[in-house]
Amino acid sequence: MSEFEEYAKAKATSILKAKNIAPLLESIATLPYIPSRIHSDNGIHITALDSTLTLDSSSQHSQMLRSLALQLKPWRKGGFHLFDLHIDSEWQSFIKWQLLAPHCELSGKHIADIGCNNGYYMLEMLLHKQKMLNFYEDSKLPDTLPKSITGFDPSGIFKAQFDFLNHFIKAPIDFELLGVEDLPSYCQSRKRAFDVIFCLGVLYHRLSPIETLKSLSQCLERGGELILDTLIYESSQELCLSPAKSYAKMSNVYFIPSIPTLQGWCKRAKFKHFEILALMPTTTQEQRQTPWVDSQSLESFLQQDKSLTIEGYQAPVRGYFKLKKE
Secondary structure, eight states: HHHHHHHHHHHHHHHTTTTHHHHHHHHHHSSSOOOOOEEEEEEEEEEEESSOOOTTTTSHHHHHHHHHHHHHHOSSSSEEEEETTTEOOOBHHHHHHHHHHGOOOOOTTTEETOOOTSHHHHHHHHHTTSBOOOOOOTTTOOOOOOOOOEEOOOHHHHHHHHHHHHHHHOOOOEEEEOOOGGHHHHHHHHHHOEEEEEEEOOOOGGGGGHHHHHHHHEEEEEEEEEEEEEEEEOSSSSSOOOOOOBTEEEEEEEEEEOOHHHHHHHTTEEEEEEEEEEEEETTTBOOOTTTTTTTHHHHHHHHHSSBBTSSSSSEEEEEEEEEOOO
16 A cells, blocks of 8 residues: 555545544445435436335334435535435536536546535436436446546535435545645556546635646546636736635635636646636526525625625626646
């Protein structure tokens, strides 16, 4: 085992043995075994393969699922329809995916999702151009699936949410409890690179965004693609907003570039192709408070007219980009 592999194993063990995570994983392991299929329809739907099996809201199993799902809060990404249980996440993540999906070619590709959260987008990647899938031993899988999907996120609660969902799906997805800063060492230790990397909602949380872009570029095959989503400062000049204390009540937002600034960063990181897929203001249709999160959401982060954040900055606008490595 290499030095990095030992580090990654120790890091994962520490995260999963945390006192707020280990009991959740133990509870997930005791859940009933219900072979299931998945499909995408304004969210991820998980249904039993056995059509005669129903889990009404009064059943013991249904109550067990709901109780455990509530213990797994906050559910940021989603939503999910798990049998009769609707996990109404803070973000309506299908809105972003429906914007990105037409620009993605994923068949036969090795894919990484950086900051993968609970795996919502990785499940959408599996279902890309598929009506419905199940991953049990007697299932014949289509040839158009991605070759592999690997998610990276150091959050124990997001890993537990993924394990909760995948207990029923058995999707062939690898979840690494690593951050974007670990990506180059991971790729070097595995002697591999990716064909497509998704980096959605991560860059503005990084203290060194150019170094982050360089790490992503380093882990792409030549000609590989980066699908990037980040907050954008609306200006035609090479400017970057660096909030003094917080942005939309987020204290971990460090740099929000204009498009010309982001383009310069990407050029420094050896990306040769810079395509703007969309610029979209974040709305309360896409991000809002629900019973599945225990904190405030977008409606509490903006001033009354919604044109400015509570701190007086431009309200959130997200840019979606496709980049190609030189």
